[in-house]
Amino acid sequence: MTTEILLAGFGGQGILFAGKILAYCGLMDNKELSWLPSYGPEMRGGTCNCSVCISDEPIGSPLVTTPDLLIVMNQPSFDKFVPCVREGGKVFFDSTLIDAQTDRKDISLFGIPSQQLADDNDLKGGSNIILLGKLLKETNICSLDVMKKAIEKVVPPKKAALIPNNFKAIDLGMNA
DSSP: OEEEEEEEEEBTSSHHHHHHHHHHHHHHTTOEEEEEEEEOTTOBTSEEEEEEEEESSOOSOSOOSSOSEEEEOSHHHHHHHGGGSOTTOEEEEETTTOOOOOOOOSSEEEEEOHHHHHHHTTOTTOHHHHHHHHHHHHHOSSOHHHHHHHHHHHSOGGGGGGHHHHHHHHHHHHTO
């Protein structure tokens, strides 16, 4: 089985970091995987998305055009990518920043105020990880233990002090 995931938002929201965590989750579960970042030349503040494929078999293309799972962190990304989500797919979005208007009845929408939760819990930059926690709860894409090990792997050593904050953000998302 192959799961195609697309993460999208503005540069600086941690889209690529969250995608890398998902990729490491697949790696740690001995799956085939691909991680393909894409961002505009303006970087921080510009458009940014990341394709992640996790599979039991070799992956033919790393580009995700019809995601099974979509994490979106801004309105332009919601408007652009929700129409592409596969029938039966799941969309996880920051309801603090996104007014989720769609006519789609064949997908599941999971809106949580991730930016507000991050702000209220002193987790600057944690909105992306809160959304990962919600995705984990609703999909069981991996175990919580694997997700935490992936976070430990992806957070650079010089920022290791932030690992507990990332664990807290995962828990907030799972309980939102």
